[in-house]
Amino acid sequence: MTNAFPPNQQFRLAARPLGMPRNEDWLFHEEAVPEPAEGAIVVKVLYLSLDPAMRGWMNEGKSYIRPVAIGEVMRAGGLGVVVASRSPRFAVGDVVAGGTGVQRYWSGPADDKTAAFTRIDPRIAPPTAWLNALGMPGMTAFFGLREVGQPKPGETVVVSGAAGAVGMTVGQVARKMGCRVVGIAGGEEKCRFVVEQLGFDACIDYKAGSVHAGLKEHCPQGVDVYFDNVGGDILDTVLTHINMKARIVICGAISQYNTTSQVKGPANYLALLVNRARMEGMVVFDYAPRYAEGVATLAGWMQDGSLKSVEYVVEGFERFPEALRMLFEGRNLGKMVLKVAEA
Amino acid sequence: MTNAFPPNQQFRLAARPLGMPRNEDWLFHEEAVPEPAEGAIVVKVLYLSLDPAMRGWMNEGKSYIRPVAIGEVMRAGGLGVVVASRSPRFAVGDVVAGGTGVQRYWSGPADDKTAAFTRIDPRIAPPTAWLNALGMPGMTAFFGLREVGQPKPGETVVVSGAAGAVGMTVGQVARKMGCRVVGIAGGEEKCRFVVEQLGFDACIDYKAGSVHAGLKEHCPQGVDVYFDNVGGDILDTVLTHINMKARIVICGAISQYNTTSQVKGPANYLALLVNRARMEGMVVFDYAPRYAEGVATLAGWMQDGSLKSVEYVVEGFERFPEALRMLFEGRNLGKMVLKVAEA
Numbered sequence: 001m002t003n004a005f006p007p008n009q010q011f012r013l014a015a016r017p018l019g020m021p022r023n024e025d026w027l028f029h030e031e032a033v034p035e036p037a038e039g040a041i042v043v044k045v046l047y048l049s050l051d052p053a054m055r056g057w058m059n060e061g062k063s064y065i066r067p068v069a070i071g072e073v074m075r076a077g078g079l080g081v082v083v084a085s086r087s088p089r090f091a092v093g094d095v096v097a098g099g100t101g102v103q104r105y106w107s108g109p110a111d112d113k114t115a116a117f118t119r120i121d122p123r124i125a126p127p128t129a130w131l132n133a134l135g136m137p138g139m140t141a142f143f144g145l146r147e148v149g150q151p152k153p154g155e156t157v158v159v160s161g162a163a164g165a166v167g168m169t170v171g172q173v174a175r176k177m178g179c180r181v182v183g184i185a186g187g188e189e190k191c192r193f194v195v196e197q198l199g200f201d202a203c204i205d206y207k208a209g210s211v212h213a214g215l216k217e218h219c220p221q222g223v224d225v226y227f228d229n230v231g232g233d234i235l236d237t238v239l240t241h242i243n244m245k246a247r248i249v250i251c252g253a254i255s256q257y258n259t260t261s262q263v264k265g266p267a268n269y270l271a272l273l274v275n276r277a278r279m280e281g282m283v284v285f286d287y288a289p290r291y292a293e294g295v296a297t298l299a300g301w302m303q304d305g306s307l308k309s310v311e312y313v314v315e316g317f318e319r320f321p322e323a324l325r326m327l328f329e330g331r332n333l334g335k336m337v338l339k340v341a342e343a
Numbered sequence: 344m345t346n347a348f349p350p351n352q353q354f355r356l357a358a359r360p361l362g363m364p365r366n367e368d369w370l371f372h373e374e375a376v377p378e379p380a381e382g383a384i385v386v387k388v389l390y391l392s393l394d395p396a397m398r399g400w401m402n403e404g405k406s407y408i409r410p411v412a413i414g415e416v417m418r419a420g421g422l423g424v425v426v427a428s429r430s431p432r433f434a435v436g437d438v439v440a441g442g443t444g445v446q447r448y449w450s451g452p453a454d455d456k457t458a459a460f461t462r463i464d465p466r467i468a469p470p471t472a473w474l475n476a477l478g479m480p481g482m483t484a485f486f487g488l489r490e491v492g493q494p495k496p497g498e499t500v501v502v503s504g505a506a507g508a509v510g511m512t513v514g515q516v517a518r519k520m521g522c523r524v525v526g527i528a529g530g531e532e533k534c535r536f537v538v539e540q541l542g543f544d545a546c547i548d549y550k551a552g553s554v555h556a557g558l559k560e561h562c563p564q565g566v567d568v569y570f571d572n573v574g575g576d577i578l579d580t581v582l583t584h585i586n587m588k589a590r591i592v593i594c595g596a597i598s599q600y601n602t603t604s605q606v607k608g609p610a611n612y613l614a615l616l617v618n619r620a621r622m623e624g625m626v627v628f629d630y631a632p633r634y635a636e637g638v639a640t641l642a643g644w645m646q647d648g649s650l651k652s653v654e655y656v657v658e659g660f661e662r663f664p665e666a667l668r669m670l671f672e673g674r675n676l677g678k679m680v681l682k683v684a685e686a
Binding site: 236267275 | 405406407574579593594595596599605606607608609610611612613614615616617618619620621622623624625626629
């Protein structure tokens, strides 16, 4: 029995990369899309979410989620449309978000726990926003900032990776909470974007000059909350500017993900002692029971025009390996997504 | 006008040390003890407290307390007896603890805010215990563990510098809180002391073998609370063993205080992210309003025999520079104190 679908194409993990993932670390694989069994659906992937965390999933070893196995379809969040359904949960034509993996078609039980599909409402926001402000990056920003960073009105919030998916929402939410918001980003264009389009109070271009001098200028009252997406030297520099009882949210460390030497630990961590400050890690999945709350709040702000969800779209499924490298090179302004197909 | 006292002797800071403090970094100074003015007292110092934190006070630059100035009497906690008083606050013969500095006689207003003398009751515990379990190290351990570490019964608490002043009380208090307690210390004698005398469940000798293997063996359920007094490689190794929602109390980093290269930051700090754990600094002075509560609790345990305060006494005021180096070399078993005079 054949079906109506063209062959599924997939990027499977061929080898665990050393440093930056190369084309040879991927296996491009084609296979037929199975006819859905009772209770199953087929989702045609429209967009894939490219996230810094993906680099960690490619490594061996214990982490907050099991590594992608060699030969397995690369894990990724995605957004697609249901093109076949033998489940009452989803109808053909439903737009869904979930763990599709890096492939053109996802198929399996509609209630698959790993994919964890949810129906999204494209009238509330454009589809790509569901991979950004209304998706994992937005949830990460919203809960990470509010629950771990706990900023109070009038405090100064600094966020690195400010023009990236998580950073841009962190800054906008912090502004809404009445904070002074200073971004750190690489390049003049990103900094201008963050200040002019997103309403940050200031943005420090770490490629142009001294982050230290930038913090001194733009955080005259010191730093109360630092939301860190990058790690490395920038984390170390911010540590020298924190206030008493400051909170550092460790959300990621993109500067360290492709290093082939040892990760650079924060040499200035004793600033935590001096300032009775804390550094705390967060993983968005812990807030899954509260995503509805996060989506409702952020969607409301998007609809009243006070929150922007900006995506950087690379077109073409076959460009996945290149697009992932572009992410780690910081080429994206906004959330990096890969456009796989038209709806 | 002369008085009854022999000349006061002091160690003043002569130079800011590079690495381990040398004899030449001190100025040995003699001056007359002034006759007390109205409202003033003279305290004859009996014991001085030698603490790792002293090394930080010798450095220039912003910290939780201002640096000791060049030419100034070295800051130190001490215990002494009031030998002259023109204040109703203290009577001749009172035993007091406070910031005496490294000198034989302290003199000044009885209500001096920096010295902050408090009368102690030598019937409750031997005098040196007031510089240890009932003094700053005890308060550091008690509040740092309970308020920042927040261990729950049945959890595993690891403490480094386990045979030192703070570590020994941390472990004993954690045992009282129903935790499994594993120390880390340097040398077989210290480890035996900690287990056999203080009742720790186990102690890892970092000089004898792999801390990693020791943690694997003695913390089969992982580490819930790590109370860090040492920093460096040991902090990094413990980070690879922490549990979800672990709490790391940053109390000190004695391994790094005399380094002439950059402080070693914890390269494994991303374990905080993976485990949604936190690392938080503490400074005992923040708990000053609650010292009475801490002293009462710890004194009660000392009196019922369930808490030990062990001191390592070096005799002779003139040995201060050497004794301070011994502290950084980890020669002390228990709290390092310098005996200055007989009562």
